[in-house]
Amino acid sequence: MAFEFLLEQSVQYALISGVAIALFCSSVGLFLVLRKFALFGDALAHTAFGGVAFGLFIGVYPLWAAYVISILGALGLTKLRQRFDISGDAAVAILLTTGIAVGIILFSITDTDLHLGDDDHVEEMSGIENVEEAHEEHEEEHEEVHEENGESHDEHTMDDFSDMRHAHDMEEFLFGSILNITPENVIMIFVLCIAILVILKLIYKKLLYTTFSEEQARVSGIPVEKINYLLIGMSGVAAVTSMQLVGVLLVSALFVIPNVSAMLYGRSFKQTITLSISFSLFSVVMGIIIAYPFGIEPSGCIVLLAIAILMGSLVAKGTGMVKTAGIVTKRN
Numbered sequence: 001m002a003f004e005f006l007l008e009q010s011v012q013y014a015l016i017s018g019v020a021i022a023l024f025c026s027s028v029g030l031f032l033v034l035r036k037f038a039l040f041g042d043a044l045a046h047t048a049f050g051g052v053a054f055g056l057f058i059g060v061y062p063l064w065a066a067y068v069i070s071i072l073g074a075l076g077l078t079k080l081r082q083r084f085d086i087s088g089d090a091a092v093a094i095l096l097t098t099g100i101a102v103g104i105i106l107f108s109i110t111d112t113d114l115h116l117g118d119d120d121h122v123e124e125m126s127g128i129e130n131v132e133e134a135h136e137e138h139e140e141e142h143e144e145v146h147e148e149n150g151e152s153h154d155e156h157t158m159d160d161f162s163d164m165r166h167a168h169d170m171e172e173f174l175f176g177s178i179l180n181i182t183p184e185n186v187i188m189i190f191v192l193c194i195a196i197l198v199i200l201k202l203i204y205k206k207l208l209y210t211t212f213s214e215e216q217a218r219v220s221g222i223p224v225e226k227i228n229y230l231l232i233g234m235s236g237v238a239a240v241t242s243m244q245l246v247g248v249l250l251v252s253a254l255f256v257i258p259n260v261s262a263m264l265y266g267r268s269f270k271q272t273i274t275l276s277i278s279f280s281l282f283s284v285v286m287g288i289i290i291a292y293p294f295g296i297e298p299s300g301c302i303v304l305l306a307i308a309i310l311m312g313s314l315v316a317k318g319t320g321m322v323k324t325a326g327i328v329t330k331r332n
Contacts, residue, residue, distance in 0.1 A: 005292055013186050014178045014298065018284040020193035021242045022254065026280035027200055028238045029255030030273050031231060033263075034211050040074075042252035043092045044239035047073040047099030049248045051240075053106035063240065071236035073099065078232055100248075176247035176299035178288065189241055196234050203227060208269060245284070246299035254280065257306040264313045279309050 005011055025041075032040050048066040050073075055065025073095060081091045200207070210217040210227050218224045235255075242254050258280040259272075266272025287302030 006289070010179050010181075011288065011292055013181050013183065014288050015285060017181055017186050017189045018178060018245055018288055018298075018302075019281060020189050021238075021245050022258075022280040022284040023277060024193050024196040024234075025238050025242050025254040026258045026276040027273060028196065028231070028234050030259045030262075030276055031207060031211055032235060032255060033259045037092070038256045039089075039092045039096070039252055041235060041239050041255035043095035043099070044070050044074055044236050045099075045243055045248045045251035046096045046103070048236075048240040048243055050099040050102035050106070053103040053110065056110050057106045063244075066240045066243070067237060070099075070240050071233050074232045074236050075229060078229070176243070176245050176250070176297065178245045178298050179292070181244060185244065189244075192237055192241055196237065199230070199234060203230065207231065246302055250299050250303050253303040253306055254284075257303070257310055258283065261306070261310045261313045264317050279306065283309065 006015075029041060032038060048070040051066035051069030052062040054069060055062035058065070077091050077095050080086065086094075206217070206222050206227055209220070209222060210224050214224055217227075238255075239251050242251050246254060258276045261279050262272045262275035265275050283302050283306040287305050288298045290305075291298040291301040
């Protein structure tokens with residue numbers, strides 16, 4: 001049976017989580033793209049990477065730390081940007097570079113502390129060779145313990161994440177690890193998806209008005225600042241959550257690429273967001289289905305499929321097969 005692998009729990013968890021992530025990333029991402037803040041999701045993901053490292057450093061569950069650090073960092077920088085009139089692209093660059101720099105430093109400190117703490121039997125470590133030998137010995141002991149307990153390096157739970165303090169775990173956050181997702185993560189992602197979509201539905205008209213005409217929205221009595229902060233908060237949650245699907249380095253692809261493709265077709269905002277969600281869902285689902293049998297990273301397949309849709313859309317528009325007048329919003 002060609003698609004027998006779809007019966008495996010890991011694949012089913014990945015597909016369910018991927019669908020939820022595709023839904024809210026494309027929805028929130030469209031507002032960021034229209035506000036010319038396309039790379040804001042990327043900056044939030046890099047900040048979340050620093051949050052993950054901080055969580056490991058202080059001994060709390062990494063993803064919870066990532067949510068807090070990412071949202072607080074984005075809100076804080078937005079406040080500074082408003083007060084000191086910092087440009088949007090400069091704010092994104094500051095957030096992005098700070099997050100990745102802090103993450104790298106904390107990951108290296110945490111990894112070093114772990115190995116030094118576990119190598120008490122090494123009385124003298126004077127020189128690089130001794131350090132490398134101790135490191136290799138620790139890795140061998142670590143693997144033996146897991147084999148005896150019947151555990152895997154890729155299985156993480158809310159209560160036990162000490163094994164995440166190794167280099168391959170940092171790669172999971174950088175490049176995604178959707179096939180290693182746990183049932184608890186699936187539930188959390190599903191709940192967050194529903195929460196974000198409900199909030200977007202409730203503030204849809206106000207958010208749309210604020211996106212296209214912030215000054216008029218402010219004059220009309222819409223609480224623009226609160227709406228903006230709420231969008232930033234949802235973007236932070238979406239960025240950290242999607243990090244599990246495509247990793248820190250590719251998060252912006254889910255926010256930007258499906259929306260750019262949809263904007264080539266859409267003649268109205270509703271049509272554009274519908275197409276964006278459709279493109280995103282197709283990329284995520286097919287990316288996971290294609291990647292699993294060939295043993296390749298789903299994150300790369302997902303992004304390449306999204307790129308393929310964009311390239312096809314550009315070709316269609318360039319040859320005159322697609323004609324649009326841009327997004328036209330209806331105002332009551």
